Amino acid sequence: MGTYILRRLLLMVPVIIGATFLIYAMVFAMPGDPLAGRCGERPCPPAFAAKFREQHHLNDPLPVQYAKYMGQLAQGDLGETFQGVKVSEELSKRYPITIRLAVIAILVELVIGVFAGVLAGIRKGKFVDNLVLVSTLIVIAIPTFVIGVLARKIFGLDLGWFRPTVSPAAPWSELILPGIVLGAISLAYVARLTRTNLVENLRADYVRTAVAKGLGRPRTIGVHTLRNSLIPVVTFVGADFGGLLGGAIITERIFNIRGVGGYIFQSIHSRDGVAVVGAVTVLVIVFLIMNLIVDLLYGVLDPRISHD
Amino acid sequence: MRGTTRTVAVAAVSAAALLAAGCGGGDSSPSSSGGSTAAGKTGGAITVHGCTPQNPFIPANTNETCGGDVLDAIVSKLVHYNPDTAAPEMDIAESITSTDNQTFTVKLNKGYMFTDGTEVKAKNFVDAWNWNRNGVNGTLNSYFFDVIEGAGDMDCGVFDKDQGTGENDPKAGDPDCKGKPPKATTLSGLKVVDDYTFTVKTTEKVSNLPVRLGYTAFAPLPDSFFADNGKAFGDAPVGAGPYKLEKYTKGTDMVLTKNADYKGKFAGKVDKITFKIYQDTDAAYTDVQADNLDLLAAVPASALAGEKYKTDLPDRNLVQAIGTFASISFPSSKADKSYDNPKLRQAISTAIDRKTIVDKILAGTRVPATGWVSPVVDGYKEGACGDFCTYDKAKAKALFDEAGGYTGKMTIGYNADGDHKAWTEAACNSIKDALGVECIATPYPDFATFRTKITAEEMKGMFRTGWQMDYPSIENFLAPLYGTGAGSNDSRYSNPAFDKLLTEAAAATDGAAANAKYQEAEALLANDMPVIPMWYGKAVAGWSTKVENVKVTPFGTFDLTSVTVK
Numbered sequence: 001m002g003t004y005i006l007r008r009l010l011l012m013v014p015v016i017i018g019a020t021f022l023i024y025a026m027v028f029a030m031p032g033d034p035l036a037g038r039c040g041e042r043p044c045p046p047a048f049a050a051k052f053r054e055q056h057h058l059n060d061p062l063p064v065q066y067a068k069y070m071g072q073l074a075q076g077d078l079g080e081t082f083q084g085v086k087v088s089e090e091l092s093k094r095y096p097i098t099i100r101l102a103v104i105a106i107l108v109e110l111v112i113g114v115f116a117g118v119l120a121g122i123r124k125g126k127f128v129d130n131l132v133l134v135s136t137l138i139v140i141a142i143p144t145f146v147i148g149v150l151a152r153k154i155f156g157l158d159l160g161w162f163r164p165t166v167s168p169a170a171p172w173s174e175l176i177l178p179g180i181v182l183g184a185i186s187l188a189y190v191a192r193l194t195r196t197n198l199v200e201n202l203r204a205d206y207v208r209t210a211v212a213k214g215l216g217r218p219r220t221i222g223v224h225t226l227r228n229s230l231i232p233v234v235t236f237v238g239a240d241f242g243g244l245l246g247g248a249i250i251t252e253r254i255f256n257i258r259g260v261g262g263y264i265f266q267s268i269h270s271r272d273g274v275a276v277v278g279a280v281t282v283l284v285i286v287f288l289i290m291n292l293i294v295d296l297l298y299g300v301l302d303p304r305i306s307h308d
Numbered sequence: 309m310r311g312t313t314r315t316v317a318v319a320a321v322s323a324a325a326l327l328a329a330g331c332g333g334g335d336s337s338p339s340s341s342g343g344s345t346a347a348g349k350t351g352g353a354i355t356v357h358g359c360t361p362q363n364p365f366i367p368a369n370t371n372e373t374c375g376g377d378v379l380d381a382i383v384s385k386l387v388h389y390n391p392d393t394a395a396p397e398m399d400i401a402e403s404i405t406s407t408d409n410q411t412f413t414v415k416l417n418k419g420y421m422f423t424d425g426t427e428v429k430a431k432n433f434v435d436a437w438n439w440n441r442n443g444v445n446g447t448l449n450s451y452f453f454d455v456i457e458g459a460g461d462m463d464c465g466v467f468d469k470d471q472g473t474g475e476n477d478p479k480a481g482d483p484d485c486k487g488k489p490p491k492a493t494t495l496s497g498l499k500v501v502d503d504y505t506f507t508v509k510t511t512e513k514v515s516n517l518p519v520r521l522g523y524t525a526f527a528p529l530p531d532s533f534f535a536d537n538g539k540a541f542g543d544a545p546v547g548a549g550p551y552k553l554e555k556y557t558k559g560t561d562m563v564l565t566k567n568a569d570y571k572g573k574f575a576g577k578v579d580k581i582t583f584k585i586y587q588d589t590d591a592a593y594t595d596v597q598a599d600n601l602d603l604l605a606a607v608p609a610s611a612l613a614g615e616k617y618k619t620d621l622p623d624r625n626l627v628q629a630i631g632t633f634a635s636i637s638f639p640s641s642k643a644d645k646s647y648d649n650p651k652l653r654q655a656i657s658t659a660i661d662r663k664t665i666v667d668k669i670l671a672g673t674r675v676p677a678t679g680w681v682s683p684v685v686d687g688y689k690e691g692a693c694g695d696f697c698t699y700d701k702a703k704a705k706a707l708f709d710e711a712g713g714y715t716g717k718m719t720i721g722y723n724a725d726g727d728h729k730a731w732t733e734a735a736c737n738s739i740k741d742a743l744g745v746e747c748i749a750t751p752y753p754d755f756a757t758f759r760t761k762i763t764a765e766e767m768k769g770m771f772r773t774g775w776q777m778d779y780p781s782i783e784n785f786l787a788p789l790y791g792t793g794a795g796s797n798d799s800r801y802s803n804p805a806f807d808k809l810l811t812e813a814a815a816a817t818d819g820a821a822a823n824a825k826y827q828e829a830e831a832l833l834a835n836d837m838p839v840i841p842m843w844y845g846k847a848v849a850g851w852s853t854k855v856e857n858v859k860v861t862p863f864g865t866f867d868l869t870s871v872t873v874k
Contacts, residue, residue, distance in 0.1 A: 032756035036763060038362070039371060039448060041773060042788070042796040043763050047464060050482040051446030084364055084542070085558050093559065149590070157598055164594045165586075168560040256591040258559050266360075266587070269725070271756060 005292070012288045019284045020073075020277055024066050027273040034058065034082065034271035056082065056274070069274065073281075079274035081267070087278040090263060095282065097170045098259035101251070102244040104172070104179025106237060109187040114226075114233065116187075117194025121229075122221060124199050132195065136188035148181045148254040165256040178255040182248055186240050190233055197229035204228075227301050234301065238294035242287040246280070350577045352873030354602040354855055356866065357592045358562060358583030364542025365553070367527040368440035368447035373865065376524055378562050378583055381576070381868050383527035383547035384420060386433070387518060388574055391859050391867035394631070394684055394780035396519050399572060400428060400528070400548065402504075404521070409513040409817055416504040419571045422530040423552045430506040434498045436529035438462075443483055443490045445537070449525035451795060452778075455517070457497030457509045462490045513815035515822045516781045523779050550576045550869055560585055576869040577857075596621065599852045603866050607848040609727055612671045621850040630864035631682045631777035632845030633785060634674070636660075636720060636735065636770050638838060640800035644768040651711035653837035656718075656770075657696045659704035659742035665734045666843055673848060677841035680785060680833055684844075684862040687782030687823035692830045693841050704742045717746040719769030723758035724751035728772055735842075762798050773798055773839065780862060782826045786810065790838060801838035 035044050035052060044052070052058070057065050072079055078087035120132035139147070155177055156164030162177040201207065202225055210220045249261035260279055267275035298305045361375030367383060370376050386401035398404075400420050406412040420428040439445055441453035443464040453459055465488025466481060497509035510517065520526070528548065533541045545553055550572070551564040562583040566576060584601060586592040589608040595601035597620055607625070611617040617625050638647045647653060662676035675683075679692030695703065708714070720736055722728035729751065736747035750769065752758040761767045775796070777784045787810055788794050792802040806829050813825030833839070847864040856874055859867040 031760070032754065032758075033760045034756065036756045036759040041759070041775060041798070044448065045446070045450045047443040047446040047450060047483045047485070048448050049446075050464075050485070053482070083360065083362055090559065152591075152594055157594060160598075163600065164598045165591045165600065168557065168584075253588040254591060256586050256588065256595075258585075262587050263559075269754060269756075 005296075008292050008295075012285070015288060016281065016284055017070075020070070020281050021066060023277050023280050024069065024273060025062060027268070027271070027276050028062050028065070030268075030271060032271060038270075052082075065273075069277065078278040081275045082270060082272045087275050090275070091260070091279060091282060094258060094260045094263055095245075097175075097257060098245050098248065098252075098261065100170065100172060101175050101179055101182060101248060101257060101259060102241055104175050105183030105186070105244050105248075106241055108180050108183035109190045109240070110237060113187045113190030114194050114230070116191040117233075118198060118221070118226065120191065120195040121198030121202070129195070132191055136191050139184050139188040144181065144185060144250045145254065147184055148178075148251055151177060151181050152254055168258065170257060175257070178251050178257060181254075182244060182251045186237075186244075189236060193233050193236060194229060197232055198225060201225045201229050231298060231301055234294055234297050238290045238297075239287075241290050242283060245286055246283045349872060350579075352578050353580035353582065354578050354871060354873060355582045355584050355600075356603045356868070357589070357601060357605065358585050360559065360585055361562075363448065364538070365545040365556075366447070366538045366542050367436075367524045367529070368445075368449045369542075370524055371448045377865050378553070378564070379524055379527075379545065379547075380549075380865070381551040381564055381581065382545050382549045382553055383524065384428075384549045384572055384574075385522050385524070385527050386414060386416075387522040389522050389780060389861065389863070391861045391870065394862040395686065396522055396780075399522075399574065401521070404518045406517075407817075409515045409517075409815055410510050412508045412510075412517055413501075414506050414508065417572075418504060420548045421569045421571065422528075422546050422548050423567055423569065424530050424532055424546045425569075426530055426532075428528050428548045429503045430500045431503075432528035432530065433526075434494075434500050434506055435531075435534060436527065437498060438494045439529065439534065439538075440525060441495055442493060444485045446483075446485070447525075449523075452520070452523060452525045453495065455510045455512075455514050456495045457511050458492060458495045459497075459511070461492040462495065464488055464490050512811070515814050515816050515819070516779075516783050519781045520779045548572075550574060551581060554580075574869050577872045578868075581868060593620075593850070596850050596852050599854060602852045602855045603849070603858065603871065604851065605847060605849045605860060605864060605866055607850050611850075612673050612848060615671065617848060617850055624853065625848065625850045626858065626860060628847045628849065628860040628864070629675070629682075629684050629862065630845045630847045630860075631684045631780060631862050632864070633677065633680070633682050633775045634842045634845070635677075635680075635773050635775070636840040636842060637773040637799045638770055638840075639767050640765050640798075642800070643765045646714065646716065647770070649711045650836050651707055652714060653840070654696045654834075655704050655707035655711055655743060656739055657693070657837055657840040658698070658700050658707060659739045660735050660840065660842075661699040661738045662697065662843060663699065665731055665738070669730045669734050670843075674843035674845060677843050680790075680830055680839070680841050681782050681826075682777065682785060682844050685777065685780045685782050685785065686819070687826055689827045689830070692827065692834060694834050696834055696837065697841055699738075701742045705744075708743045708745075714743070714745050717748055719748050719750045721750045721752055721758065721761075721767060721769060721771035723753075723755045723772075725754040732772060765800070770840075771798075776845075777863070782823060782830075783810075783813070786826060786829055790833060799838045801836065803832060803836060806832050 035049050038044055057068055080086055116132045120129040123129050152164050155161045163174050166174045207220060207225055210224050246261055246264060248259060249265050252259045252262045264276060264279045359374035362372050363369040363375060365375060365379055367379060370379050384400050387396040388399035390397055400416055402415040402417045404412055404414050416430060422428060437453055440447050441450050441459055441462050443462050464483035464485035467484035499507045501507060530546045550567055550570050552567045554563040554565045556562045564581040566579045589606060590610055592601055592604050593608050593611055596604050607617045611620060638653055641648055666672060666674045666676055678690050678697050681688050720732045722732045732749035736749045739747045762771060775789060788796045790797060790801050791810055792807050809825050809829035813822045816822035816825060847860055849860045851858050854874055855871055857870050857872045859870045861867050
């Protein structure tokens with residue numbers, strides 16, 4: 001187990017280096033001069049443009065730019081954005097907020113999703129099953145920005161249960177509504193995944209054996225069947241956590257949350273390569289760690305999957 | 309030009325100029341001030357919609373509204389623009405006089421203090437302007453100082469291709485300040501006479517120089533600024549304005565508090581102003597409805613549709629004509645010769661049904677243009693464009709045939725990250741319908757890509773352009789846009805007669821005479837039609853139940869000195 005984890009951690013290093021280079025190259029390849037939109041409808045003064053390019057290494061060819069960036073990164077310096085703000089400073093402020101948001105979303109999708117999935121699975125073909133299937137279908141069909149804007153209007157503005165937008169400090173309580181919106185679509189997937197797998201496994205031989213030897217229904221389903229049924233769910237949720245961190249752009253905009261998604265979006269928009277690479281590199285690391293955790297969880301859920 | 313990333317928002321805001329020209333005249337527009345009648349009490353705190361400043365808070369490096377709105381409350385300038393009429397009024401300056409429009413004597417009022425405790429003196433202006441124009445500092449607004457004598461000597465030398473790796477060296481042609489510093493470090497046209505007097509000599513006659521001096525870039529800088537070239541200042545600006553920056557939490561908000569030592573005439577009423585940063589105006593609008601945000605200068609498109617804002621924010625909204633102008637530009641001859649015939653350009657202009665597009669697509673939030681100059685500035689004259697800006701299918705077709713028709717497809721380029729798809733398509737349909745020629749609205753992914761194409765003269769076909777005034781003068785809508793070789797002359801229009809009129813206007817010692825010359829120049833544009841006027845902007849602002857006496861300036865920003873808390 002220990003060596004497995006160590007091997008996986010070591011493997012992350014080339015992946016991170018490769019990923020940063022790919023991202024850097026892609027930002028580099030984007031059309032449009034970062035200076036073009038900066039001075040409105042007129043070109044920037046040449047002296048400003050020259051200074052700006054010099055400062056942000058824009059004159060250098062890609063490999064040189066990348067080498068300079070990696071050199072800084074090795075010293076723990078994520079660089080400065082075009083606005084002159086340290087990337088590390090921005091990220092350290094934004095990641096905690098986004099992580100809080102993602103945790104709420106994950107909790108929502110796990111708790112409600114698995115519960116709904118189990119209910120539907122054990123009452124297959126009955127009313128509850130159909131209710132879950134139809135309601136999740138509706139959630140999947142409606143885009144997040146519609147759900148978000150509606151939720152903001154109904155629960156934030158009309159009923160006044162939540163603040164319609166999140167304050168700068170973004171405490172847990174204010175992130176509940178955005179978290180539910182963010183988790184809504186994944187919730188539907190989790191419910192459906194759980195249901196399908198549960199239904200499948202309930203027909204398995206070992207379940208029949210468990211029932212035959214006189215185990216109660218809660219134990220049969222809760223311990224024996226559900227554990228096995230959760231493996232695809234865990235895979236999904238693990239990957240989803242990373243996705244929620246970087247992909248919460250829409251939810252962040254609607255509720256004015258100062259998170260990472262909006263930051264990456266803005267940075268891409270202003271061709272701010274350093275900011276994009278910094279934020280995405282952290283995301284890559286999160287993805288890698290989540291993957292590792294998911295792989296380790298397999299072993300816990302199904303002892304047949306061993307990492308030794 | 310204030311704009312950049314927010315150009316999107318700016319363009320979405322704009323709209324009609326009902327109130328006509330507020331300028332110069334004494335009639336301020338009563339409809340532009342909201343709230344109750346009384347002057348309102350002083351004190352209290354308000355929150356204002358803000359966005360992320362693109363640069364540190366240095367006046368010469370602030371060319372967009374996000375940082376500009378904040379900085380304008382912090383710094384005092386020689387002149388102050390009247391919030392109703394945009395007419396310049398003396399602020400730090402006691403007087404600005406000139407007999408020949410070329411040498412100006414500026415006398416300062418005594419007693420204006422920077423928030424660091426030093427007094428504003430003549431040298432604070434001269435030093436600031438020298439720093440701003442110095443090529444070594446590479447400031448964004450350096451071109452505002454180009455009119456001052458000696459500006460040319462402050463440019464850095466150009467990096468020769470022989471110095472670097474040859475033809476393909478990316479630095480070739482760029483200013484090279486390290487190797488070839490500027491000849492001079494001060495503008496020869498600026499002279500300090502005594503502590504409260506200085507003179508400005510311009511390279512040529514500039515009749516509207518006093519009007520320009522209210523722009524943020526002309527603000528004085530304290531001595532402490534120069535100690536570290538503005539490094540500390542960028543985070544903690546020191547001005548002589550009615551407010552001071554208390555705290556800036558990047559990405560979150562900017563907190564301004566009242567400057568207790570402010571001695572000027574334009575003091576604010578509230579004690580604390582917080583600019584809250586939003587990524588999305590829709591979210592800000594919701595916050596105004598919920599009383600979590602007090603002032604929003606640009607009601608989002610979703611609330612403009614069907615005039616929803618009038619029911620959402622009853623008696624808490626206003627519409628104000630602002631100094632913006634939207635247009636469709638023709639490509640330069642170098643990029644695309646097919647539009648070179650002025651008759652063809654006039655035909656296209658006549659073929660566009662501006663009024664229907666404004667009413668149907670833009671929910672009436674603009675005013676169809678009748679010329680190239682915004683109605684909010686002094687010197688505006690209606691109808692400069694003549695019949696060419698009035699939709700007339702038959703006449704358009706006749707002009708089109710006279711011009712010999714058009715082979716191929718017409719295109720109107722736009723940046724897809726702004727709200728331009730609907731109206732460019734509508735304009736194309738109007739052209740197609742009237743002229744019977746194929747026309748396609750062509751999206752470019754974002755503003756940066758779009759502008760790169762235009763600046764490099766690679767844009768084929770027509771494209772959308774917009775302009776937001778820097779200072780309230782008819783000159784600002786003509787010279788930077790259509791003068792030969794001017795910075796924002798995207799169509800590369802060049803007409804010696806037009807240039808001559810501009811020069812004559814700048815030399816006129818009488819304001820009315822100058823305006824007449826500028827109007828004459830504007831009239832020439834109708835003959836050549838380098839750019840099709842589309843509409844003038846108006847701002848639709850909204851506010852919470854907590855504030856009153858809200859006023860929006862012709863710049864589309866709130867007059868933060870008049871607003872009060874209920």
